[in-house]
Amino acid sequence: xxxxxxxxQIEFIKEIDKIKYIQRKTKLFDSDRPENDAExxxxxxxxxxxxxxxxNESIDLxxxxxxxxxxxxxxxxxxxxxxxxxxxxHINTDEELIAAKRIFGLLPEEQAKEFIDIWxxxxxxxxxxxxxxxxxxxxxxxxxxxxxxxxxxxxYNIDYEKVENKTKSIQYGSFNLWNYAKELIHSYYKxx
Amino acid sequence: xxxxxxxxQIEFIKEIDKIKYIQRKTKLFDSDRPENDAExxxxxxxxxxxxxxxxNESIDLxxxxxxxxxxxxxxxxxxxxxxxxxxxxHINTDEELIAAKRIFGLLPEEQAKEFIDIWxxxxxxxxxxxxxxxxxxxxxxxxxxxxxxxxxxxxYNIDYEKVENKTKSIQYGSFNLWNYAKELIHSYYKxx
Numbered sequence: 230x231x232x233x234x235x236x237x238q239i240e241f242i243k244e245i246d247k248i249k250y251i252q253r254k255t256k257l258f259d260s261d262r263p264e265n266d267a268e269x270x271x272x273x274x275x276x277x278x279x280x281x282x283x284x285n286e287s288i289d290l291x292x293x294x295x296x297x298x299x300x301x302x303x304x305x306x307x308x309x310x311x312x313x314x315x316x317x318x319h320i321n322t323d324e325e326l327i328a329a330k331r332i333f334g335l336l337p338e339e340q341a342k343e344f345i346d347i348w349x350x351x352x353x354x355x356x357x358x359x360x361x362x363x364x365x366x367x368x369x370x371x372x373x374x375x376x377x378x379x380x381x382x383x384x385y386n387i388d389y390e391k392v393e394n395k396t397k398s399i400q401y402g403s404f405n406l407w408n409y410a411k412e413l414i415h416s417y418y419k420x421x
Numbered sequence: 422x423x424x425x426x427x428x429x430q431i432e433f434i435k436e437i438d439k440i441k442y443i444q445r446k447t448k449l450f451d452s453d454r455p456e457n458d459a460e461x462x463x464x465x466x467x468x469x470x471x472x473x474x475x476x477n478e479s480i481d482l483x484x485x486x487x488x489x490x491x492x493x494x495x496x497x498x499x500x501x502x503x504x505x506x507x508x509x510x511h512i513n514t515d516e517e518l519i520a521a522k523r524i525f526g527l528l529p530e531e532q533a534k535e536f537i538d539i540w541x542x543x544x545x546x547x548x549x550x551x552x553x554x555x556x557x558x559x560x561x562x563x564x565x566x567x568x569x570x571x572x573x574x575x576x577y578n579i580d581y582e583k584v585e586n587k588t589k590s591i592q593y594g595s596f597n598l599w600n601y602a603k604e605l606i607h608s609y610y611k612x613x
Contacts (some may be wrong), residue, residue: 235475235597235601238471238472239564239601241471242464242467242468242471242472242564243450243564243568245464245467246449246450246464248463249449249456249460257438257441258435258438264441265460267459267460267463267464268441268457268459268460268463270463271440271459271460271462271463271466271490272434272437272438272459274463274466274486274490275434275437275490275491276434278487278490279430279433279434279528279532280430280434283427290483291482291483291486294466294483294486295470298463298466298467298470299467336471340471372431372434372435376435405424405427409427409431
């Protein structure tokens with residue numbers, strides 16, 4: 230007989246499949262094909278593995294991996310919020326908290342609590358792990374836009390200051406990555 | 422100035438974007454849309470986080486996560502090999518080793534070596550971590566096919582014994598998950 234516990238876990242595993250349908254604004258590298266949230270989350274996990282040495286502080290790798298793997302699961306219910314959206318703000322809305330409780334709530338109680346806590350820690354961005362996870366989350370679209378002749382910066386006509394303002398928090402997680410990112414942003418706006 | 426080391430890491434991060442174009446035979450849950458390797462790898466990482474307690478042995482979670490996140494990167498060069506392909510065999514071919522050396526070889530030397538070693542350990546399937554990672558890799562398509570009226574089992578007309586033979590190694594990683602998987606396979610072939 231299948232335990233109730235395993236059944237709950239499988240229910241969650243099926244539900245999160247829906248993240249593969251959530252399209253982001255940013256496109257794949259050298260491409261005009263939009264990235265979806267599952268692809269994005271996989272790429273952030275790989276970037277975390279490869280770039281962890283650039284964190285300003287020594288961090289718990291497994292916690293950062295959990296953060297980047299789960300950070301967009303709430304978007305199954307709320308949809309993707311574009312970083313440069315002039316109306317919607319991506320600061321931990323009530324709507325997102327309801328989504329987190331519904332989706333992670335499919336899991337056995339203590340697992341649900343663990344995931345909700347990790348997601349909240351990521352959203353708040355106060356711990357060293359969440360600062361690095363957020364740095365990686367901001368860094369990926371900069372790499373993508375740079376490879377796509379400005380990508381969403383160009384498409385939505387976003388000026389230099391706005392991009393810098395929305396991405397400079399990368400430095401709280403990694404000065405190295407922020408220096409690299411700044412160069413890419415400068416270099417695009419210089420030739421624009 | 423950007424260090425040579427970071428530049429190599431970024432080169433790798435861009436290259437692995439191509440995994441998002443590698444289509445698998447299996448489809449998303451309750452869907453006829455094929456899954457790609459990035460989505461698949463993300464889902465395996467999530468399954469690892471949620472199901473690790475079902476491993477037969479106590480395992481190094483971070484190593485399993487690395488395995489499932491990178492296990493299909495070689496397919497950027499070699500393409501996806503279908504589990505039930507009657508000709509091609511997915512046992513660590515020379516072609517795959519060349520791909521691993523080329524793609525992971527973009528990274529700084531000791532990182533390249535670490536990823537190649539982890540990929541080889543996964544492919545060989547002899548350690549407790551690789552047994553669990555392989556169990557998860559076999560388990561996901563069973564969940565998907567069950568949700569899709571047999572999915573690839575039906576589409577490629579694969580009989581019960583073949584499916585059982587190709588998936589029973591799940592038990593080496595997790596008796597719990599194999600019991601669950603067996604029920605799903607039985608239940609599909611009983612009503613077929």
